[in-house]
Amino acid sequence: MRKWSAERKRAKARNWSIELKKAAFTHVVLIGVSTFFFYSLRLAGWDLIDLHLAIGTVYLVGALILLLESSTAMFRRFATDAYKQQLAAGTLNPLRYSLKVALGIAGARLPVSKHPVPRCSLVIAAYLPNEQDIILETIEHILLNVHRPQAGLEVILSYNTPMDLPIEGNLRCLAQRYPELQLLRVEGSCSKAENLNAALEIVTGEITCILDADHHPAPDCFARAWRWIEQGYDVVQGRSVIRNHGQNLLTETIAVEFEMMYGIVHAAKSFLTDSSIFGGSNGYWRTSVLRQIRFNPVMLTEDIDASMRTLLTGYHILHDRSIISTELAPVDIQSFWFQRKRWAQGWLEVALKYQPRIWQSHKLNLWQKIFWTYLLCYCEFYALIAIQIIPLGLSLSLYRGTIPPAIDQYLWFSTLLTFFSGIYQTLMTAKVASTRYPVIYYIKHMLLLVPYISFKNVIAMVGIYDLLRGNHDWLVTPRGKQDRYSSILQEAAISTSDTSAIDSSDRM
Numbered sequence: 001m002r003k004w005s006a007e008r009k010r011a012k013a014r015n016w017s018i019e020l021k022k023a024a025f026t027h028v029v030l031i032g033v034s035t036f037f038f039y040s041l042r043l044a045g046w047d048l049i050d051l052h053l054a055i056g057t058v059y060l061v062g063a064l065i066l067l068l069e070s071s072t073a074m075f076r077r078f079a080t081d082a083y084k085q086q087l088a089a090g091t092l093n094p095l096r097y098s099l100k101v102a103l104g105i106a107g108a109r110l111p112v113s114k115h116p117v118p119r120c121s122l123v124i125a126a127y128l129p130n131e132q133d134i135i136l137e138t139i140e141h142i143l144l145n146v147h148r149p150q151a152g153l154e155v156i157l158s159y160n161t162p163m164d165l166p167i168e169g170n171l172r173c174l175a176q177r178y179p180e181l182q183l184l185r186v187e188g189s190c191s192k193a194e195n196l197n198a199a200l201e202i203v204t205g206e207i208t209c210i211l212d213a214d215h216h217p218a219p220d221c222f223a224r225a226w227r228w229i230e231q232g233y234d235v236v237q238g239r240s241v242i243r244n245h246g247q248n249l250l251t252e253t254i255a256v257e258f259e260m261m262y263g264i265v266h267a268a269k270s271f272l273t274d275s276s277i278f279g280g281s282n283g284y285w286r287t288s289v290l291r292q293i294r295f296n297p298v299m300l301t302e303d304i305d306a307s308m309r310t311l312l313t314g315y316h317i318l319h320d321r322s323i324i325s326t327e328l329a330p331v332d333i334q335s336f337w338f339q340r341k342r343w344a345q346g347w348l349e350v351a352l353k354y355q356p357r358i359w360q361s362h363k364l365n366l367w368q369k370i371f372w373t374y375l376l377c378y379c380e381f382y383a384l385i386a387i388q389i390i391p392l393g394l395s396l397s398l399y400r401g402t403i404p405p406a407i408d409q410y411l412w413f414s415t416l417l418t419f420f421s422g423i424y425q426t427l428m429t430a431k432v433a434s435t436r437y438p439v440i441y442y443i444k445h446m447l448l449l450v451p452y453i454s455f456k457n458v459i460a461m462v463g464i465y466d467l468l469r470g471n472h473d474w475l476v477t478p479r480g481k482q483d484r485y486s487s488i489l490q491e492a493a494i495s496t497s498d499t500s501a502i503d504s505s506d507r508m
Contacts, residue, residue, distance in 0.1 A: 016334050019341075022462045030384070030461065031391050038395035049407055052392060058385050060414040063421035065374070069268035070421075070428040076271045117226045119151035121205030121287065125195045126213035128161040128168070130476045134214055134328070135159075136170060136487050141216045143178050149222060151206075156182045158199035160189035170487070193295035193302040200291050208290050212281040214328040216243065224323045225284035234289045234315035235307075238282040238323030239263065241434050247331055249444065252437075253452060254329040254336075256445040259433040260425060263321050267432075270319035273371045275364075277307040278317060282325035289315050300472060301346025308354045311372075314363040324434055330477055337459055339477045344380070344463035351376035383457035384464065422449045 041048060122142060126135055135157070142155055155178075157171065168185075175181045186198040196210065207222060207229060217238075218224075225236040239262040245255035262279075270276040278285075280303035289310065299305040310317060330336040358364065358372050396403070403411070423446055430442045445452075466472075 015338075019337060019462060022465055023458055026461045026465050027458070030387055031394075034388060034391035035394045035398075038391055039398050042395055042399040042401060047401070048392065048395075049403070051388075052403060052407060052411060055385060055389050055392065056411045056414040058382065059418045062378075062382065063414070063417040066421035066425050068272075070264055070425045072268040072271050073264040073432060074428045076268075113223070113227045113230055115230060117149035117151070117222050118206035119153070119204065120149055120222045121154050121156060121203040121208045122146070122211065122217075123156045123158055123196060123199045123203065123208060124211045124213055124215075125192045125199075126157060126159040127192075127476055128159050128165055129163070131213040132165055132167040135167065136174070138211075138213055138216060139171075139174060139181065140487065142211075143174075143181065145219050146217060146221065147219050147223065148180075152180075153222075154180050154182060154204060156184055156199050156203065158184045158186055158195040160186045160195055191297045191302070193297035193299070196295050196302075197297075200294065203287060206287055208285045208287045210278075210281060210283050210285070211325070212327065214243075215240075215281050215325045216327075217282060217325040218323065221282075221323050221325070222284070224320060228318050228320060229284065229286055232316065233318045234286045235278055235310060235317040236284040236323065237266070237276050237279055237317060237319045238284070238325055239321040239434060240279065240282055241324055241326045242329045243326035244328050244331070245435075245437065245441075247329075250333070250336060251329045251331060252441050253445055253448060255435075255437060256426070256429060256441055257452075258329075259435070259437075260429040262319075263432045263434065264425060264429055266319045267321045269371055269375070273367045274316070274318070275311065275368045275371060276317045276319035277375075278303050278310070281327065282323065284323070298472075299346065300342050300349055304347060304350045305353075308350055308358075308372075311368075312354070312357055312361050312363060321432075321434070335477050340456060340459045341463040341466070344460035345467050345472075347376065348380045348464060348467055351380055380460070380464075383460040387457065387461075419450075422446070422453075 038048060038051075124135075124138065124142075128135065139155065139157060146153065161168075168183075171183055175183050182202070184195075184199055184202065186195050189195050189198065200208075207226065209217070209221065209225070211217065221238065225238070228236045240258055241262075242251060242255035242258050245251050266276055266279075280301075283303075293306050293310050293313070293315075295302040296305050307317060330339055355373065355376055358369055358376075361369070364372070426442055426446050426449070430437075430439075
């Protein structure tokens with residue numbers, strides 16, 4: 001075990017050195033070579049005004065979409081029937097409520113389940129060497145907290161490991177104590193997708209929830225998901241919240257980003273287009289649909305690939321930000337880098353594979369086609385396009401040229417609106433966040449907005465470089481050092497030991 005850990009550390013150091021070289025190379029090409037190219041065009045008589053306008057428009061469109069998403073997620077919420085009691089008690093102003101109804105921001109009524117929640121399956125995918133320190137806590141959280149439907153609940157841990165581990169003995173003891181827990185060691189598996197596909201062979205629930213090994217779902221998760229599946233939706237994606245947000249500045253920033261991602265971006269897109277994505281965890285599937293779709297082990301982001309195949313087949317995905325599951329954020333820059341690089345590379349891989357089929361599909365309406373084109377292509381190529389403002393500016397400075405005042409004002413307007421949209425989105429995130437973080441989190445996030453986005457863009461460009469080079473290596477995101485967890489197995493063992501000691505004392 002120690003040998004495996006030492007080898008992993010050495011490999012991580014080598015990989016990190018290679019990644020830094022890739023980042024340097026891509027930016028020399030994208031900034032240095034582009035500056036020379038644009039300067040050459042200016043010397044040849046090109047003013048490149050149209051290119052300035054095009055990049056400014058890219059910024060402007062991105063800012064407008066952020067403003068639209070933030071406003072939509074802020075005002076278009078699901079509501080309860082508590083307003084009736086509030087009106088009767090006089091605690092809700094009738095005129096104000098009528099105005100909100102007229103504006104369409106009073107909240108939509110949540111669907112009410114007509115039938116009890118059916119039998120459910122919960123599948124946890126894990127790579128145990130990486131997650132052996134957290135898996136017991138996750139499983140015990142589920143077994144002790146998640147509400148069981150009357151029809152029953154099964155929990156399947158589908159995992160792979162290159163070696164036998166002591167934690168497997170603890171897991172077997174836990175399975176003996178809780179018959180609903182099934183352990184599935186997938187021999188020969190090299191991916192999360194293969195673990196999930198193996199679990200699909202044995203699931204018995206009508207609804208299947210997929211979780212990563214660090215996710216702790218809310219007790220009422222299945223009841224909340226069922227009310228949508230009963231209405232005809234096939235997949236319901238919940239909200240992910242960072243559990244270890246107070247560990248350092250990076251985890252604080254990721255925590256706000258995740259509230260923004262799941263509370264604003266995905267929620268707004270679901271409101272606006274009646275479409276969403278399966279995010280890899282805290283997703284609730286109609287089992288019959290999941291068995292048909294399955295997961296592709298050769299894709300870097302098997303979740304987004306499955307989302308596209310689900311939608312193109314004619315099934316429906318909805319995002320419900322009230323279905324909360326907590327997870328762990330990367331705690332260091334290297335872990336964050338490899339996670340986000342895989343995301344960027346995987347999203348682009350899906351975009352290149354499915355974009356033509358999106359516009360040919362008869363299952364998606366126009367708004368959904370626009371939404372997915374924006375999500376897959378615009379967002380993925382944004383980093384490449386946005387950075388071109390640097391070589392454009394450098395070439396203009398070298399050429400000692402000027403931009404017409406009207407064009408200059410437009411560029412300044414798009415730039416300022418981009419900054420404002422980021423701040424506005426952060427403020428709206430603070431309003432709709434599932435967790436009331438300290439105000440300083442949001443202040444730090446706004447101050448770090450530009451460097452944080454720039455850093456993610458650097459990672460995205462390295463991901464694109466790897467895709468072009470045919471590098472599809474998948475690196476596991478290390479969980480980092482976690483707080484010591486007291487297992488109920490250990491507590492039971494201590495209790496048994498104490499009881500035995502007392503019995504021995506009584507006999508003496």
